[in-house]
Amino acid sequence: MPTSDRSNSCGNPVSLEVLQTNAPRVALAALDTLWFQVGGTICNLRCHHCFISCSPENDKFRFLSLDTCVGYLEESRALGVKEYYFTGGEPFANPEMCDILERTLEFGPATVLTNATLFRDAILDRLQFIDNASIYSLELRVSLDGYSAEMNDPIRGEGTFDRAMDGVRKLAARGFLPILTIARTWDGPDDDVLAAFVKLLRENGYQRPRLKILPLLKLGAEVNRSGGYGAGDFVTHTMMREYDQSRLVCSAARLVTDQGVWVCPILLDSPDAKMGDSLADALRAYPLRHAACYTCWQYGAICSNVASAATASTDA
Amino acid sequence: MSDALQFKTTESPSATRAAPSHRRVAVLGGVYSNYLALEEAIKDARRRNVEAIYCLGDLGAFGPHPDRVFPILIDNDVQVVRGNYDDSIGRGLPDCQCGYTDPRDNHFAAVSYRYTYQQTNERWRPWLAGLPTELRMKIGESRVLLCHGSPRKTNEFLWESTTSTQFLERLCRDHDADVILATHTGIKWRRDLDDDRLFVNVGVLGRPENDGRTNVWYAILEAPSHRTTNEYKHLATESAKRQSATSFANNANDVPQPTERGSHEVLKHGTDKYAVSQPAKGIHVEFVPVSYDHERLAAEMRSEGLPSEFADTILSGHWTTCLEILPGKERRRGRF
Ligand code: SF4
Ligand code: SF4
Ligand SMILES: [Fe+2]
Numbered sequence: 108m109p110t111s112d113r114s115n116s117c118g119n120p121v122s123l124e125v126l127q128t129n130a131p132r133v134a135l136a137a138l139d140t141l142w143f144q145v146g147g148t149i150c151n152l153r154c155h156h157c158f159i160s161c162s163p164e165n166d167k168f169r170f171l172s173l174d175t176c177v178g179y180l181e182e183s184r185a186l187g188v189k190e191y192y193f194t195g196g197e198p199f200a201n202p203e204m205c206d207i208l209e210r211t212l213e214f215g216p217a218t219v220l221t222n223a224t225l226f227r228d229a230i231l232d233r234l235q236f237i238d239n240a241s242i243y244s245l246e247l248r249v250s251l252d253g254y255s256a257e258m259n260d261p262i263r264g265e266g267t268f269d270r271a272m273d274g275v276r277k278l279a280a281r282g283f284l285p286i287l288t289i290a291r292t293w294d295g296p297d298d299d300v301l302a303a304f305v306k307l308l309r310e311n312g313y314q315r316p317r318l319k320i321l322p323l324l325k326l327g328a329e330v331n332r333s334g335g336y337g338a339g340d341f342v343t344h345t346m347m348r349e350y351d352q353s354r355l356v357c358s359a360a361r362l363v364t365d366q367g368v369w370v371c372p373i374l375l376d377s378p379d380a381k382m383g384d385s386l387a388d389a390l391r392a393y394p395l396r397h398a399a400c401y402t403c404w405q406y407g408a409i410c411s412n413v414a415s416a417a418t419a420s421t422d423a
Numbered sequence: 424m425s426d427a428l429q430f431k432t433t434e435s436p437s438a439t440r441a442a443p444s445h446r447r448v449a450v451l452g453g454v455y456s457n458y459l460a461l462e463e464a465i466k467d468a469r470r471r472n473v474e475a476i477y478c479l480g481d482l483g484a485f486g487p488h489p490d491r492v493f494p495i496l497i498d499n500d501v502q503v504v505r506g507n508y509d510d511s512i513g514r515g516l517p518d519c520q521c522g523y524t525d526p527r528d529n530h531f532a533a534v535s536y537r538y539t540y541q542q543t544n545e546r547w548r549p550w551l552a553g554l555p556t557e558l559r560m561k562i563g564e565s566r567v568l569l570c571h572g573s574p575r576k577t578n579e580f581l582w583e584s585t586t587s588t589q590f591l592e593r594l595c596r597d598h599d600a601d602v603i604l605a606t607h608t609g610i611k612w613r614r615d616l617d618d619d620r621l622f623v624n625v626g627v628l629g630r631p632e633n634d635g636r637t638n639v640w641y642a643i644l645e646a647p648s649h650r651t652t653n654e655y656k657h658l659a660t661e662s663a664k665r666q667s668a669t670s671f672a673n674n675a676n677d678v679p680q681p682t683e684r685g686s687h688e689v690l691k692h693g694t695d696k697y698a699v700s701q702p703a704k705g706i707h708v709e710f711v712p713v714s715y716d717h718e719r720l721a722a723e724m725r726s727e728g729l730p731s732e733f734a735d736t737i738l739s740g741h742w743t744t745c746l747e748i749l750p751g752k753e754r755r756r757g758r759f
Contacts, residue, residue, distance in 0.1 A: 216584060284751045
């Protein structure tokens, strides 16, 4: 079983370990979503659970430049990409972030995964302008891990709750409707926790809060429930039989980094997940040889703004 | 369950049948049991001399008395595409396949689904399950594909603000269509694509579109006028001659005015030449507002024990539920 308790900013628990041989391959059905590792691994925060250990010093992956992004945006046009996602590190640590978004919104809708701690007025002015000028939506997804500093800060770092709430307040004041993503770190029903979040956000001037709870891997229970597949660390050929592959990010997405194109954002730290330098290089099938793939297999594409029907299904 | 929605378009018999050809058609979106709006829309479309009426599915949900919708469609010879709701009710699935994740949205979706399921007579289920997942027709020269969500997935949401133009162009290429018509989101919009292709989300009849108005919408599509390209060129030349002889004040009266699609625009600046761009397959799209007795519908919803939130939407024109699926841009236009 994956034993790591780290997760990325999308809440996907990830563990990096030995690779499986002869793994089932997932074809790219279509390139619907193009991710940009626009912040590299550079972040103003250093959350304990950050699966790629982003920090101010980690420059294993560097900021994407505007020119690089535009090159890939142009290449993406012929492939019919539907929407663009931006992650990091912290995207707004990248000094070219607003220029990149402005160009992106000429091509399609954009979603930015941010910690909301770097929203200076100049950035917000720009974002508002860019958003108003496009027919496409600019979505901001803010990760929070609790509705109080007591709940959030032990995970995301001292003072981060207040700083993120300050960012949310500023966004709300300008009419943005950020999506707050919350990793499900509690047991039992969601209602009370959701109600607490809604109350908190309304008190902070965000009247129509959009909230999204991201599932966390519940190892024991889940494995027992999905028994019959001979559950193990890896995705097997049997598990892929009659499985709806559209649940997997890698069936419809690729990730652009400053070092080439990766199969998905989850495997950023895995050199074998690099597929080439252009999008054209990266369109082939990818073998699900990582333990992280097993998590994806169970939970599906939980990174999108609206979870797939599969994720939301009552039988999931 | 999601694989229920992956039904392959190749299964659809419509692909092999010869596609009917029309000049002027009405296309209705989700009905959501709003039989009162459906009746009005059909009457209105007939008044406007359409040759055929199509409906893109989601017949039940939200409103009262789902069984009242089917006879209206059948009696009026409306060609219907199977929506996710129709698929669920028809095949007895546990939910409506809308894919909500928000608990509040899920709650209301479940209430609505349970009611619709219970109130849909058994005898309609095979009919619903047997509806085609896509239909094909021609409008003028254009090959038109009618689907519910998208041509590749019945419950795919295609919102204006989250669907890139190149993605729609890819759908047209992949599905051999010049025009794609869809519904499912609840808000109408259109996008002109390359090579004179076109995407139209026709909106829905089931509930107002979150803009504070109580009317609902459908679409009329019409083939471009019978004039040929040469006739346009001739008109342009004549007009140019006349205008260079007079003034620029009142230009191009004889030249077909730009349609909504803007495809035969008169280029009037910069040169001595007047040109009319290719009139194209330029289908004319008109979104038609439909008023109906919404107060009666709301009253019936209440007396059927449906949530008052639903009736509020009908009366106010603002969505009160299913808000999670709205992208930021569309959501901001509403009140909640
Ligand atoms: S804010 Fe996000 S990228 Fe930065 S350290 Fe925390 S989890 Fe990692
Ligand atoms: S981690 Fe998930 S998205 Fe990435 S290759 Fe594995 S299954 Fe696909
Ligand atoms: Fe639908």
